[in-house]
Amino acid sequence: MRASMQPKLTASPDFTVRPMTERDERRIYRRLAHITFNHPANIEAATERRMDFAEQQAAFRPELTRGAFLGNTFLGGYNIAERKLCISPSCSSRLLTTCIGAVVTLPEYRQQGVAVAMLHDAIAFAQTHKHALLLLHGIPDFYHRFGFVDVLEDIEHTVSRQLIEAQPASPYTVREATLDDAPVLLDMYQRHYGSYTGSFERDETYQKHHLRYRSSVTPVLALDTHNTPQGYMLLFRRENDYDAYEVAANDWSATLALLQHHLNINIQLNNDYNETSWPLPLDSHTFYVLADNIHTVTHISHKPNAGWMARVGNVSTLIEAMIPAWKTHWLHRPHALEWSGTLGISIDDTGYSGISHFLLGLDATGVYLLDQMTSTTHAAHTVRVSQQIFMQLLFGHRPVSWAARQIGQHIPENIQPVLDALFSTGNGFIPGSDAF
Incomplete structure (x- = not known):
């Protein structure tokens, strides 16, 4: 298999979309996905982590990683995760969902119908496998042509460095989570996020898998004076900072401890870091605690035909x-x-x-x-x-x-x-x- 330059494709029948059954095929795809969607540091290690996160799950099947090929030449690929999406209240309905991730085409084959063919393949996959719907987080003005429609907004809440530094030190401590903390993390996830339409069914096995493979940055817990976990924060490393991609806290002391920890690790990385942002639902307990105790600026991104989009499957x-x-x-x-x-x-x-x-x-x-x-x-x-x-x-x-x-x-x-x-x-x- 090779990823070299080929003549211009004339139409989608020139190539096929199929499962990537060989591990080497999937590695080339995941390496391309990392380079396309993330900063290029630690490419090989990040590629292996992507491989492990996808393929060490019990539900993994090679057919869920799919690629477009011209003969033996790899053109692009996408990934499917089969998960059950919860519908509120309290996950009373669970919808088997085709979760589409990392749709990517080699630069020399873009604008030639490769991504179009892969999206048609994904819709056919969902309908054939009787998945209730398809879900993705998409670039603007592309996925709507396949029937995808906006279903959720991206929300972030920002607190300035100056305001965090003006706070007294939290009485709570912060430590890295271990695999033994999986039940605690699962319980807090369920209490803080499990009631939302858009959360997914999970168990302790999945929680441990997430701890092992999802990010190179270990999640942290906020502990009260009795060493009982009262909050957590999940982080990933960007080129110049650490981003929080999920936070939950039971009270203000836990919230403050996580804010101060997040600020401090970013200052160590980049002294010009000046604000901390967390993604939280507007009606979440953690947001209410945050907004009740410190000035918070909320950003809601309304991007037509972009972001979280869904369409009917079967x-x-x-x-x-x-x-x-x-x-x-x-x-x-x-x-x-x-x-x-x-x-x-x-x-x-x-x-x-x-x-x-x-x-x-x-x-x-x-x-x-x-x-x-x-x-x-x-x-x-x-x-x-x-x-x-x-x-x-x-x-x-x-x-x-x-x-x-x-x-x-x-x-x-x-x-x-x-x-x-x-x-x-x-x-x-x-x-x-x-x-x-």
């Missing part, structure tokens, strides 16, 4: 998996909403799976999938939405009232309160340790 799988969450939402609907009957839902995925029709029954005891409808099946009430709008409702990214006003959507006004009860809004966040 529609039947998605609808069946959503029933537990819908039932939970429905049983907690406003008391004033007294409604029962049948609701037909049509999801339009033109260009891929076409229009899918489903029939739900709703009554005082819950929500039930009655049958997959045909185009002629009668329901007392029907809605028709694009798969993009359905994704934004599912993640709580947009309200039903907004969806009803979008061109081409059919949501009768008298049904909007019913959909409001089924879809919660504003509770989406992907913790950093769940990114891919």
